[in-house]
Amino acid sequence: MPWRPMTVADLPPVFTLACAIHVDFFEALEVMADKLAAYPAGCLTLETANGDISGYAVSHPYARGRVPTLNHPLGGLPADADIYYIHDIAIDTAARGQRHAEAVVELLAARARAAGFREMRLLSVNNSGTFWSRRGFGRVHDELVDVSSYGQDATYMRRFL
Numbered sequence: 001m002p003w004r005p006m007t008v009a010d011l012p013p014v015f016t017l018a019c020a021i022h023v024d025f026f027e028a029l030e031v032m033a034d035k036l037a038a039y040p041a042g043c044l045t046l047e048t049a050n051g052d053i054s055g056y057a058v059s060h061p062y063a064r065g066r067v068p069t070l071n072h073p074l075g076g077l078p079a080d081a082d083i084y085y086i087h088d089i090a091i092d093t094a095a096r097g098q099r100h101a102e103a104v105v106e107l108l109a110a111r112a113r114a115a116g117f118r119e120m121r122l123l124s125v126n127n128s129g130t131f132w133s134r135r136g137f138g139r140v141h142d143e144l145v146d147v148s149s150y151g152q153d154a155t156y157m158r159r160f161l
């Protein structure tokens with residue numbers, strides 16, 4: 001599998017990729033570095049056979065009913081972390097459609113379950129809801145969360161592990 005642990009040296013190319021893919025959801029390189037430092041086991045880099053960095057995943061334990069504010073450092077993990085949160089999975093357009101995203105979702109799910117979590121959660125943006133629902137995520141209807149830093153189209157979703 002071309003997914004490997006993210007390193008500090010990966011941050012500049014990952015940041016460049018994130019800026020190109022998430023034009024409406026800017027996060028500073030320092031914020032990415034904070035998330036890598038907070039939970040390195042949840043940050044993965046997709047390095048394809050030719051050595052290109054073609055995608056990344058950022059995830060970490062978090063608390064149900066809250067979402068991290070976009071472009072703000074986590075400043076460590078919350079003491080009441082009770083769910084596993086996927087902050088972002090993004091693949092370069094040239095590397096899409098090869099099941100890289102599907103593979104990393106299943107990898108993160110297995111690791112989260114092994115770490116004792118029984119739910120993964122995320123905010124779906126960029127019309128990616130169908131992708132997530134095919135990966136077993138459903139909309140969280142019974143909790144209000146502040147999604148305002150991601151735009152009003154963001155959808156809070158969960159998958160039981």
Ligand SMILES: CC(C)(COP(=O)(O)OP(=O)(O)OC[C@H]1O[C@@H](n2cnc3c(N)ncnc32)[C@H](O)[C@@H]1OP(=O)(O)O)[C@@H](O)C(=O)NCCC(=O)NCCS
Binds near residue numbers: 091092100103130
């Ligand atoms: C969403 C994303 C990560 C998927 O990456 P990918 O590697 O192309 O996905 P996969 O090859 O694993 O696709 C698996 C399946 O999901 C479908 N799929 C992929 N992207 C999709 C999308 N944006 N919307 C709906 N379905 C999608 C594929 O067609 C495939 O469908 P199938 O199971 O019927 O064959 C990629 O499109 C991306 O980087 N988007 C921009 C960033 C983004 O919005 N990330 C999500 C933030 S919440």
